Amino acid sequence: MGSLSFNTFSPLDPQSFSxxxxxxxxxxxxxxxxxxxxxxxxxxxxxxxMHHCPDTAPYCPEPLETILKDVSDSIxxxxxxxQSPNFFGYFQANASxxxxxxxxxCTGLNVVGFNWxxxxxxxxxxxxVMDWVGKMLxxxxxxxxxxxxxxxxHGSTCEAIICSxxxxxxxxxxxxxxxxxxxxxxxxxxxxxxTLQKASRLVGIPTSNFRSLPTSFSNxxxxxxxxxxxxxxxxxxxxxxxxxxxxxxxxxxxxxVDPLEALGHVAKDFxxxxxxxxxxxxxxxxxPEFRHHLNGVELAHSISMNxxxxxxxxxxxxxxxxxxxxxxxxxxxxxxxxLRNNASESKKVxxxxxxQIALSRRFxxxxxxxxxxxxxxxxxxxxxxxxxxxxxRFEAHVATDPRFEVVVPRRFALGxxxxxxxxxxVNGSGAAFMTHAVVGGIYIIRCAIGSTLTEIRHVDxxxxxxxxxxxxxLQEPERKKNPLFGCLIEKYQ
Numbered sequence: 336m337g338s339l340s341f342n343t344f345s346p347l348d349p350q351s352f353s354x355x356x357x358x359x360x361x362x363x364x365x366x367x368x369x370x371x372x373x374x375x376x377x378x379x380x381x382x383x384x385m386h387h388c389p390d391t392a393p394y395c396p397e398p399l400e401t402i403l404k405d406v407s408d409s410i411x412x413x414x415x416x417x418q419s420p421n422f423f424g425y426f427q428a429n430a431s432x433x434x435x436x437x438x439x440x441c442t443g444l445n446v447v448g449f450n451w452x453x454x455x456x457x458x459x460x461x462x463x464v465m466d467w468v469g470k471m472l473x474x475x476x477x478x479x480x481x482x483x484x485x486x487x488x489h490g491s492t493c494e495a496i497i498c499s500x501x502x503x504x505x506x507x508x509x510x511x512x513x514x515x516x517x518x519x520x521x522x523x524x525x526x527x528x529x530t531l532q533k534a535s536r537l538v539g540i541p542t543s544n545f546r547s548l549p550t551s552f553s554n555x556x557x558x559x560x561x562x563x564x565x566x567x568x569x570x571x572x573x574x575x576x577x578x579x580x581x582x583x584x585x586x587x588x589x590x591x592v593d594p595l596e597a598l599g600h601v602a603k604d605f606x607x608x609x610x611x612x613x614x615x616x617x618x619x620x621x622x623p624e625f626r627h628h629l630n631g632v633e634l635a636h637s638i639s640m641n642x643x644x645x646x647x648x649x650x651x652x653x654x655x656x657x658x659x660x661x662x663x664x665x666x667x668x669x670x671x672x673x674l675r676n677n678a679s680e681s682k683k684v685x686x687x688x689x690x691q692i693a694l695s696r697r698f699x700x701x702x703x704x705x706x707x708x709x710x711x712x713x714x715x716x717x718x719x720x721x722x723x724x725x726x727x728r729f730e731a732h733v734a735t736d737p738r739f740e741v742v743v744p745r746r747f748a749l750g751x752x753x754x755x756x757x758x759x760x761v762n763g764s765g766a767a768f769m770t771h772a773v774v775g776g777i778y779i780i781r782c783a784i785g786s787t788l789t790e791i792r793h794v795d796x797x798x799x800x801x802x803x804x805x806x807x808x809l810q811e812p813e814r815k816k817n818p819l820f821g822c823l824i825e826k827y828q
Contacts, residue, residue: 585616599634
Protein backbone atom coordinates (compact mmCIF):
# COMPACT_ATOMS: atom_id res chain seq x y z
CA MET A 336 0.00 0.00 0.00
CA GLY A 337 1.21 3.52 -0.71
CA SER A 338 1.00 6.50 1.56
CA LEU A 339 -0.84 9.73 0.86
CA SER A 340 1.53 12.56 0.01
CA PHE A 341 0.86 16.18 1.01
CA ASN A 342 3.75 17.48 -1.10
CA THR A 343 3.25 19.23 -4.42
CA PHE A 344 2.77 16.65 -7.17
CA SER A 345 5.75 16.86 -9.55
CA PRO A 346 5.65 13.93 -12.02
CA LEU A 347 8.71 15.07 -14.00
CA ASP A 348 11.08 16.49 -11.42
CA PRO A 349 14.62 16.49 -12.90
CA GLN A 350 16.26 15.37 -9.66
CA SER A 351 13.99 12.40 -9.00
CA PHE A 352 14.05 11.60 -12.72
CA SER A 353 17.83 11.19 -12.58
CA UNK A 354 17.82 9.19 -9.35
CA UNK A 355 15.00 6.82 -10.25
CA UNK A 356 16.21 6.33 -13.82
CA UNK A 357 19.55 5.18 -12.45
CA UNK A 358 17.74 2.69 -10.24
CA UNK A 359 15.93 1.24 -13.25
CA UNK A 360 19.12 1.12 -15.33
CA UNK A 361 20.89 -0.74 -12.53
CA UNK A 362 17.92 -3.10 -12.25
CA UNK A 363 18.07 -3.90 -15.97
CA UNK A 364 21.86 -4.31 -15.86
CA UNK A 365 21.47 -6.84 -13.05
CA UNK A 366 18.79 -8.60 -15.08
CA UNK A 367 21.18 -9.02 -18.00
CA UNK A 368 23.89 -10.29 -15.66
CA UNK A 369 21.55 -12.95 -14.35
CA UNK A 370 19.33 -13.66 -17.35
CA UNK A 371 21.13 -16.92 -18.07
CA UNK A 372 20.03 -18.25 -14.68
CA UNK A 373 16.31 -18.00 -15.42
CA UNK A 374 14.30 -20.74 -17.18
CA UNK A 375 14.22 -19.46 -20.76
CA UNK A 376 10.56 -20.30 -21.25
CA UNK A 377 8.29 -19.08 -18.50
CA UNK A 378 7.11 -21.91 -16.27
CA UNK A 379 3.96 -20.21 -14.94
CA UNK A 380 0.36 -21.34 -15.44
CA UNK A 381 -2.27 -19.22 -17.21
CA UNK A 382 -3.79 -16.64 -14.88
CA UNK A 383 -0.89 -16.73 -12.41
CA UNK A 384 -0.52 -12.95 -12.23
CA MET A 385 -4.03 -12.40 -10.86
CA HIS A 386 -2.79 -13.91 -7.60
CA HIS A 387 0.05 -11.38 -7.39
CA CYS A 388 -1.84 -8.17 -8.11
CA PRO A 389 -4.63 -6.41 -6.18
CA ASP A 390 -8.10 -6.14 -7.70
CA THR A 391 -7.96 -2.35 -7.86
CA ALA A 392 -5.34 0.24 -8.74
CA PRO A 393 -3.51 1.94 -5.83
CA TYR A 394 -4.98 5.19 -4.61
CA CYS A 395 -1.72 6.53 -3.20
CA PRO A 396 1.79 6.56 -4.75
CA GLU A 397 4.12 3.65 -4.10
CA PRO A 398 7.93 3.72 -3.81
CA LEU A 399 9.91 2.68 -6.86
CA GLU A 400 11.76 0.14 -4.70
CA THR A 401 8.47 -1.62 -4.01
CA ILE A 402 7.54 -1.62 -7.68
CA LEU A 403 10.91 -3.05 -8.77
CA LYS A 404 10.64 -5.76 -6.12
CA ASP A 405 7.27 -6.73 -7.59
CA VAL A 406 8.88 -6.83 -11.04
CA SER A 407 11.44 -9.29 -9.67
CA ASP A 408 8.97 -11.38 -7.72
CA SER A 409 5.92 -11.36 -10.00
CA ILE A 410 6.77 -10.16 -13.52
CA UNK A 411 10.12 -11.79 -14.32
CA UNK A 412 8.87 -15.32 -13.52
CA UNK A 413 6.17 -14.75 -16.13
CA UNK A 414 8.59 -13.73 -18.87
CA UNK A 415 10.00 -15.87 -21.62
CA UNK A 416 13.47 -14.39 -21.72
CA UNK A 417 14.07 -13.22 -25.27
CA GLN A 418 17.46 -11.78 -24.35
CA SER A 419 18.70 -15.03 -22.82
CA PRO A 420 21.75 -16.44 -24.61
CA ASN A 421 19.81 -19.73 -24.65
CA PHE A 422 16.85 -18.29 -26.56
CA PHE A 423 16.75 -19.93 -30.01
CA GLY A 424 13.06 -19.56 -30.88
CA TYR A 425 11.10 -17.59 -33.46
CA PHE A 426 13.54 -14.92 -34.69
CA GLN A 427 15.83 -13.01 -32.40
CA ALA A 428 14.84 -9.61 -31.01
CA ASN A 429 18.26 -8.06 -30.69
CA ALA A 430 19.10 -5.70 -27.88
CA SER A 431 22.27 -3.71 -27.36
CA UNK A 432 23.54 -0.96 -25.11
CA UNK A 433 23.40 1.45 -28.05
CA UNK A 434 19.86 0.36 -28.87
CA UNK A 435 18.82 0.90 -25.26
CA UNK A 436 20.46 4.33 -25.16
CA UNK A 437 18.72 5.27 -28.39
CA UNK A 438 15.41 4.09 -26.95
CA UNK A 439 16.05 6.18 -23.84
CA UNK A 440 16.53 9.26 -26.02
CA CYS A 441 13.43 8.43 -28.04
CA THR A 442 11.30 7.94 -24.93
CA GLY A 443 12.90 10.75 -22.94
CA LEU A 444 12.54 13.43 -25.60
CA ASN A 445 9.03 12.07 -26.25
CA VAL A 446 8.30 14.11 -29.36
CA VAL A 447 5.40 13.24 -31.64
CA GLY A 448 6.75 14.06 -35.08
CA PHE A 449 3.72 13.41 -37.26
CA ASN A 450 4.69 16.26 -39.57
CA TRP A 451 7.83 18.30 -40.17
CA UNK A 452 6.70 21.25 -38.08
CA UNK A 453 5.94 19.04 -35.06
CA UNK A 454 9.69 18.28 -34.80
CA UNK A 455 11.86 19.13 -37.81
CA UNK A 456 14.86 17.19 -36.48
CA UNK A 457 12.79 14.01 -36.07
CA UNK A 458 11.63 14.13 -39.67
CA UNK A 459 14.97 15.10 -41.18
CA UNK A 460 16.99 12.61 -39.14
CA UNK A 461 14.65 9.83 -40.26
CA UNK A 462 15.20 10.73 -43.90
CA UNK A 463 18.97 10.78 -43.36
CA VAL A 464 19.03 7.50 -41.46
CA MET A 465 16.85 5.74 -44.04
CA ASP A 466 19.30 6.74 -46.76
CA TRP A 467 22.17 5.55 -44.54
CA VAL A 468 20.66 2.11 -44.08
CA GLY A 469 19.64 1.92 -47.73
CA LYS A 470 23.25 2.56 -48.74
CA MET A 471 24.46 -0.04 -46.22
CA LEU A 472 22.23 -2.54 -48.04
CA UNK A 473 23.43 -1.21 -51.41
CA UNK A 474 19.86 -0.51 -52.50
CA UNK A 475 19.44 1.15 -55.90
CA UNK A 476 19.39 4.98 -55.76
CA UNK A 477 15.72 4.89 -56.80
CA UNK A 478 14.83 3.78 -53.24
CA UNK A 479 16.69 6.65 -51.58
CA UNK A 480 15.63 10.23 -50.99
CA UNK A 481 18.75 11.25 -52.84
CA UNK A 482 17.47 9.34 -55.87
CA UNK A 483 13.79 10.27 -55.89
CA UNK A 484 12.50 7.49 -53.63
CA UNK A 485 12.47 7.43 -49.87
CA UNK A 486 12.08 5.50 -46.65
CA UNK A 487 10.08 5.52 -43.44
CA UNK A 488 10.41 3.83 -40.05
CA HIS A 489 7.43 1.75 -38.98
CA GLY A 490 6.88 -0.42 -35.94
CA SER A 491 6.47 -3.74 -37.75
CA THR A 492 6.48 -5.53 -41.08
CA CYS A 493 2.71 -5.84 -40.84
CA GLU A 494 2.35 -2.06 -40.95
CA ALA A 495 4.83 -1.82 -43.81
CA ILE A 496 2.95 -4.36 -45.91
CA ILE A 497 -0.45 -2.82 -45.17
CA CYS A 498 0.78 0.59 -46.33
CA SER A 499 2.37 -0.88 -49.45
CA UNK A 500 -0.76 -2.86 -50.26
CA UNK A 501 -2.97 0.18 -49.74
CA UNK A 502 -0.82 2.23 -52.11
CA UNK A 503 -0.85 -0.54 -54.72
CA UNK A 504 -4.62 -0.96 -54.35
CA UNK A 505 -5.42 2.71 -54.78
CA UNK A 506 -3.08 3.09 -57.72
CA UNK A 507 -4.90 0.33 -59.61
CA UNK A 508 -8.43 1.26 -58.53
CA UNK A 509 -7.95 4.81 -59.83
CA UNK A 510 -7.54 3.22 -63.26
CA UNK A 511 -10.18 0.48 -63.20
CA UNK A 512 -12.73 1.94 -60.79
CA UNK A 513 -13.08 1.55 -57.03
CA UNK A 514 -16.07 -0.74 -57.42
CA UNK A 515 -13.72 -3.42 -58.76
CA UNK A 516 -11.85 -3.95 -55.50
CA UNK A 517 -13.28 -7.48 -55.34
CA UNK A 518 -11.37 -8.29 -58.53
CA UNK A 519 -7.91 -7.62 -57.05
CA UNK A 520 -5.63 -10.57 -56.28
CA UNK A 521 -2.62 -10.84 -53.94
CA UNK A 522 0.13 -13.46 -54.34
CA UNK A 523 2.63 -15.06 -51.98
CA UNK A 524 3.87 -18.54 -51.15
CA UNK A 525 3.01 -21.04 -48.45
CA UNK A 526 6.22 -19.82 -46.78
CA UNK A 527 5.27 -16.12 -46.90
CA UNK A 528 4.62 -14.64 -43.47
CA UNK A 529 0.97 -14.70 -42.39
CA THR A 530 1.05 -10.92 -42.11
CA LEU A 531 0.49 -10.72 -45.89
CA GLN A 532 -2.86 -12.48 -45.60
CA LYS A 533 -3.88 -10.29 -42.65
CA ALA A 534 -2.86 -7.15 -44.53
CA SER A 535 -4.83 -8.27 -47.58
CA ARG A 536 -7.99 -8.60 -45.53
CA LEU A 537 -7.44 -5.24 -43.85
CA VAL A 538 -7.21 -3.38 -47.18
CA GLY A 539 -10.35 -5.05 -48.50
CA ILE A 540 -9.04 -7.89 -50.65
CA PRO A 541 -11.50 -10.81 -50.55
CA THR A 542 -10.13 -13.89 -48.81
CA SER A 543 -10.89 -15.90 -51.95
CA ASN A 544 -8.49 -13.63 -53.87
CA PHE A 545 -5.44 -14.46 -51.79
CA ARG A 546 -3.06 -16.90 -53.47
CA SER A 547 -0.72 -18.91 -51.26
CA LEU A 548 1.30 -20.79 -53.87
CA PRO A 549 2.91 -24.10 -52.80
CA THR A 550 6.66 -24.56 -52.50
CA SER A 551 8.68 -27.75 -52.19
CA PHE A 552 11.96 -29.35 -51.21
CA SER A 553 13.01 -29.37 -54.87
CA ASN A 554 13.60 -25.61 -54.91
CA UNK A 555 14.48 -25.09 -51.23
CA UNK A 556 10.94 -23.82 -50.53
CA UNK A 557 11.44 -20.71 -52.65
CA UNK A 558 8.54 -19.27 -54.63
CA UNK A 559 8.64 -20.52 -58.23
CA UNK A 560 8.29 -17.72 -60.83
CA UNK A 561 6.59 -20.07 -63.33
CA UNK A 562 3.94 -20.91 -60.74
CA UNK A 563 3.32 -17.22 -60.16
CA UNK A 564 3.04 -16.55 -63.88
CA UNK A 565 0.59 -19.43 -64.32
CA UNK A 566 -1.53 -18.26 -61.39
CA UNK A 567 -1.71 -14.72 -62.74
CA UNK A 568 -2.64 -15.92 -66.22
CA UNK A 569 -5.41 -18.07 -64.78
CA UNK A 570 -6.74 -15.21 -62.69
CA UNK A 571 -6.79 -12.86 -65.67
CA UNK A 572 -8.64 -15.52 -67.61
CA UNK A 573 -11.21 -15.60 -64.81
CA UNK A 574 -11.72 -11.84 -65.05
CA UNK A 575 -9.59 -10.97 -62.01
CA UNK A 576 -6.82 -8.36 -61.67
CA UNK A 577 -3.37 -9.34 -60.33
CA UNK A 578 -2.36 -6.62 -57.87
CA UNK A 579 0.45 -7.45 -55.47
CA UNK A 580 3.26 -9.99 -55.20
CA UNK A 581 5.25 -10.46 -52.00
CA UNK A 582 8.70 -12.05 -52.24
CA UNK A 583 10.63 -12.98 -49.11
CA UNK A 584 14.31 -12.94 -48.19
CA UNK A 585 14.53 -15.33 -45.24
CA UNK A 586 11.15 -16.96 -44.60
CA UNK A 587 10.10 -17.69 -41.04
CA UNK A 588 9.72 -21.46 -41.31
CA UNK A 589 12.80 -22.34 -43.33
CA UNK A 590 14.87 -19.24 -44.11
CA UNK A 591 14.03 -19.62 -47.81
CA VAL A 592 14.99 -16.88 -50.25
CA ASP A 593 12.69 -16.21 -53.16
CA PRO A 594 14.29 -15.50 -56.58
CA LEU A 595 13.80 -11.75 -56.67
CA GLU A 596 15.01 -11.06 -60.17
CA ALA A 597 12.87 -13.72 -61.85
CA LEU A 598 9.84 -12.76 -59.78
CA GLY A 599 10.51 -9.12 -60.60
CA HIS A 600 10.24 -9.83 -64.32
CA VAL A 601 6.95 -11.67 -63.79
CA ALA A 602 5.61 -8.73 -61.79
CA LYS A 603 6.74 -6.33 -64.50
CA ASP A 604 5.07 -8.36 -67.23
CA PHE A 605 1.74 -8.25 -65.40
CA UNK A 606 2.14 -4.68 -64.05
CA UNK A 607 1.96 -6.02 -60.50
CA UNK A 608 3.40 -4.31 -57.41
CA UNK A 609 6.38 -6.29 -56.10
CA UNK A 610 7.14 -5.97 -52.41
CA UNK A 611 10.18 -7.60 -50.82
CA UNK A 612 9.80 -8.73 -47.23
CA UNK A 613 13.36 -8.94 -45.90
CA UNK A 614 12.33 -8.53 -42.26
CA UNK A 615 14.72 -11.15 -40.93
CA UNK A 616 17.51 -11.79 -43.40
CA UNK A 617 17.69 -8.34 -44.94
CA UNK A 618 20.03 -7.26 -42.16
CA UNK A 619 22.58 -9.83 -43.31
CA UNK A 620 22.79 -8.10 -46.68
CA UNK A 621 24.93 -5.33 -45.21
CA UNK A 622 27.70 -7.96 -45.56
CA PRO A 623 28.99 -8.16 -49.13
CA GLU A 624 28.99 -11.98 -49.07
CA PHE A 625 25.22 -12.00 -48.46
CA ARG A 626 24.24 -9.06 -50.66
CA HIS A 627 23.46 -11.35 -53.62
CA HIS A 628 20.26 -12.40 -51.86
CA LEU A 629 18.91 -8.95 -52.81
CA ASN A 630 19.83 -9.24 -56.47
CA GLY A 631 16.79 -8.13 -58.42
CA VAL A 632 15.66 -5.59 -55.83
CA GLU A 633 15.82 -2.93 -58.55
CA LEU A 634 12.65 -4.48 -60.00
CA ALA A 635 10.66 -4.08 -56.79
CA HIS A 636 8.34 -1.22 -55.85
CA SER A 637 8.99 -1.47 -52.10
CA ILE A 638 11.18 -3.35 -49.63
CA SER A 639 11.14 -3.69 -45.85
CA MET A 640 13.54 -5.05 -43.22
CA ASN A 641 13.57 -5.05 -39.41
CA UNK A 642 16.65 -3.75 -37.57
CA UNK A 643 15.00 -4.94 -34.35
CA UNK A 644 15.54 -8.53 -35.48
CA UNK A 645 19.26 -8.62 -36.27
CA UNK A 646 20.81 -5.15 -36.26
CA UNK A 647 21.07 -4.59 -32.50
CA UNK A 648 18.19 -2.12 -32.49
CA UNK A 649 15.78 -2.66 -29.61
CA UNK A 650 12.09 -3.08 -30.42
CA UNK A 651 10.41 -1.67 -32.35
CA UNK A 652 11.87 -0.71 -35.70
CA UNK A 653 10.99 -1.60 -39.30
CA UNK A 654 12.56 0.11 -42.32
CA UNK A 655 10.40 0.52 -45.41
CA UNK A 656 11.62 1.97 -48.70
CA UNK A 657 9.46 2.90 -51.69
CA UNK A 658 10.39 4.11 -55.14
CA UNK A 659 7.41 6.44 -55.53
CA UNK A 660 6.63 8.13 -52.20
CA UNK A 661 3.79 10.04 -53.86
CA UNK A 662 1.81 6.80 -53.95
CA UNK A 663 1.96 6.56 -50.15
CA UNK A 664 0.88 10.17 -49.81
CA UNK A 665 -1.98 9.70 -52.28
CA UNK A 666 -3.25 6.68 -50.37
CA UNK A 667 -2.54 7.54 -46.73
CA UNK A 668 -2.60 11.33 -46.40
CA UNK A 669 -5.08 13.40 -44.43
CA UNK A 670 -5.25 17.19 -44.26
CA UNK A 671 -7.46 18.36 -41.39
CA UNK A 672 -7.48 22.08 -40.71
CA UNK A 673 -5.83 21.71 -37.30
CA LEU A 674 -2.70 20.21 -38.93
CA ARG A 675 -2.33 22.79 -41.70
CA ASN A 676 0.88 24.82 -41.66
CA ASN A 677 3.09 26.76 -44.05
CA ALA A 678 5.83 24.14 -44.22
CA SER A 679 3.42 21.39 -45.26
CA GLU A 680 1.63 23.67 -47.70
CA SER A 681 4.95 24.47 -49.36
CA LYS A 682 5.40 20.79 -50.33
CA LYS A 683 9.09 21.18 -49.54
CA VAL A 684 9.04 18.97 -46.44
CA UNK A 685 8.07 15.40 -45.56
CA UNK A 686 5.10 14.79 -43.32
CA UNK A 687 5.57 11.21 -42.19
CA UNK A 688 1.96 10.96 -40.99
CA UNK A 689 1.19 10.46 -44.69
CA UNK A 690 3.52 7.46 -44.91
CA GLN A 691 1.87 5.35 -42.21
CA ILE A 692 -1.42 4.21 -40.70
CA ALA A 693 -1.47 6.20 -37.47
CA LEU A 694 -1.12 9.94 -36.99
CA SER A 695 1.18 9.80 -33.96
CA ARG A 696 4.66 8.39 -34.31
CA ARG A 697 7.75 7.75 -32.21
CA PHE A 698 11.21 9.22 -32.77
CA UNK A 699 12.63 5.86 -33.86
CA UNK A 700 15.23 7.50 -36.08
CA UNK A 701 17.30 8.65 -33.13
CA UNK A 702 17.55 5.04 -31.95
CA UNK A 703 18.81 3.79 -35.32
CA UNK A 704 21.13 6.79 -35.55
CA UNK A 705 22.70 5.98 -32.17
CA UNK A 706 23.06 2.27 -33.02
CA UNK A 707 24.83 2.95 -36.31
CA UNK A 708 27.10 5.61 -34.86
CA UNK A 709 28.05 3.65 -31.72
CA UNK A 710 28.70 0.38 -33.54
CA UNK A 711 29.68 1.44 -37.03
CA UNK A 712 29.12 -0.70 -40.10
CA UNK A 713 32.22 -2.74 -39.30
CA UNK A 714 30.90 -4.01 -35.96
CA UNK A 715 27.41 -4.57 -37.31
CA UNK A 716 28.87 -6.83 -40.01
CA UNK A 717 30.97 -8.59 -37.37
CA UNK A 718 27.80 -9.24 -35.37
CA UNK A 719 26.03 -10.80 -38.38
CA UNK A 720 29.00 -12.94 -39.33
CA UNK A 721 29.46 -14.18 -35.76
CA UNK A 722 25.86 -15.39 -35.63
CA UNK A 723 26.19 -17.13 -39.00
CA UNK A 724 29.33 -18.90 -37.78
CA UNK A 725 27.46 -20.07 -34.68
CA UNK A 726 24.72 -21.45 -36.92
CA UNK A 727 27.33 -23.28 -38.99
CA ARG A 728 28.70 -24.78 -35.80
CA PHE A 729 25.26 -26.01 -34.77
CA GLU A 730 24.68 -27.43 -38.25
CA ALA A 731 27.96 -29.33 -37.98
CA HIS A 732 26.84 -30.81 -34.65
CA VAL A 733 23.60 -32.04 -36.21
CA ALA A 734 25.44 -33.59 -39.15
CA THR A 735 27.56 -35.78 -36.85
CA ASP A 736 24.59 -37.50 -35.22
CA PRO A 737 22.80 -40.14 -37.36
CA ARG A 738 19.61 -39.65 -35.36
CA PHE A 739 19.17 -36.16 -36.83
CA GLU A 740 18.97 -34.60 -40.26
CA VAL A 741 19.14 -31.09 -41.65
CA VAL A 742 15.76 -30.76 -43.32
CA VAL A 743 16.33 -27.48 -45.13
CA PRO A 744 19.58 -25.71 -45.96
CA ARG A 745 21.08 -23.30 -43.43
CA ARG A 746 21.50 -19.91 -45.05
CA PHE A 747 21.81 -17.25 -42.42
CA ALA A 748 21.51 -18.09 -38.73
CA LEU A 749 18.56 -20.48 -38.92
CA GLY A 750 18.87 -24.28 -38.71
CA UNK A 751 16.35 -27.11 -38.22
CA UNK A 752 15.89 -30.66 -36.94
CA UNK A 753 12.88 -32.71 -35.86
CA UNK A 754 10.20 -33.96 -33.49
CA UNK A 755 7.55 -32.38 -31.30
CA UNK A 756 8.26 -34.49 -28.23
CA UNK A 757 11.90 -33.55 -28.37
CA UNK A 758 10.94 -29.87 -28.58
CA UNK A 759 8.68 -30.19 -25.55
CA UNK A 760 11.46 -31.90 -23.60
CA VAL A 761 14.03 -29.23 -24.47
CA ASN A 762 11.74 -26.30 -23.71
CA GLY A 763 10.36 -27.94 -20.60
CA SER A 764 13.85 -28.17 -19.14
CA GLY A 765 14.06 -24.37 -18.96
CA ALA A 766 17.67 -24.57 -20.14
CA ALA A 767 16.91 -23.50 -23.72
CA PHE A 768 14.01 -22.45 -25.90
CA MET A 769 13.30 -23.28 -29.55
CA THR A 770 10.19 -23.23 -31.72
CA HIS A 771 8.79 -25.37 -34.52
CA ALA A 772 7.44 -25.14 -38.04
CA VAL A 773 5.88 -27.50 -40.57
CA VAL A 774 7.79 -27.53 -43.85
CA GLY A 775 6.82 -29.81 -46.72
CA GLY A 776 4.43 -31.59 -44.38
CA ILE A 777 7.21 -32.34 -41.89
CA TYR A 778 7.26 -31.11 -38.30
CA ILE A 779 10.65 -29.54 -37.70
CA ILE A 780 12.38 -27.84 -34.81
CA ARG A 781 13.84 -24.46 -35.70
CA CYS A 782 17.07 -23.24 -34.16
CA ALA A 783 17.35 -19.48 -34.70
CA ILE A 784 20.67 -18.13 -33.49
CA GLY A 785 21.13 -14.43 -32.93
CA SER A 786 20.53 -13.32 -29.36
CA THR A 787 23.12 -10.69 -28.52
CA LEU A 788 24.54 -12.61 -25.55
CA THR A 789 24.80 -16.00 -27.29
CA GLU A 790 28.31 -17.47 -27.46
CA ILE A 791 29.88 -20.72 -28.66
CA ARG A 792 29.37 -22.35 -25.27
CA HIS A 793 25.63 -21.76 -25.46
CA VAL A 794 25.37 -23.40 -28.88
CA ASP A 795 27.42 -26.36 -27.68
CA UNK A 796 25.31 -26.65 -24.52
CA UNK A 797 22.15 -26.56 -26.61
CA UNK A 798 23.36 -29.46 -28.71
CA UNK A 799 24.31 -31.45 -25.62
CA UNK A 800 20.86 -30.80 -24.17
CA UNK A 801 19.19 -31.89 -27.40
CA UNK A 802 21.16 -35.12 -27.46
CA UNK A 803 20.29 -35.88 -23.85
CA UNK A 804 16.59 -35.24 -24.38
CA UNK A 805 16.62 -37.15 -27.67
CA UNK A 806 17.97 -40.22 -25.90
CA UNK A 807 15.14 -40.03 -23.37
CA UNK A 808 12.54 -39.60 -26.10
CA LEU A 809 13.96 -42.56 -28.00
CA GLN A 810 13.60 -44.72 -24.91
CA GLU A 811 9.84 -44.23 -24.99
CA PRO A 812 8.21 -47.48 -26.24
CA GLU A 813 6.35 -45.88 -29.14
CA ARG A 814 9.58 -44.32 -30.46
CA LYS A 815 11.73 -47.42 -30.59
CA LYS A 816 10.34 -48.45 -33.96
CA ASN A 817 11.56 -45.24 -35.61
CA PRO A 818 14.78 -43.96 -34.03
CA LEU A 819 15.27 -41.10 -36.49
CA PHE A 820 14.17 -37.57 -35.76
CA GLY A 821 12.66 -36.93 -39.18
CA CYS A 822 11.52 -38.80 -42.25
CA LEU A 823 13.23 -37.04 -45.11
CA ILE A 824 16.95 -36.48 -45.54
CA GLU A 825 17.84 -33.51 -47.70
CA LYS A 826 21.12 -31.63 -47.60
CA TYR A 827 21.44 -28.65 -49.92
CA GLN A 828 24.68 -26.94 -50.80
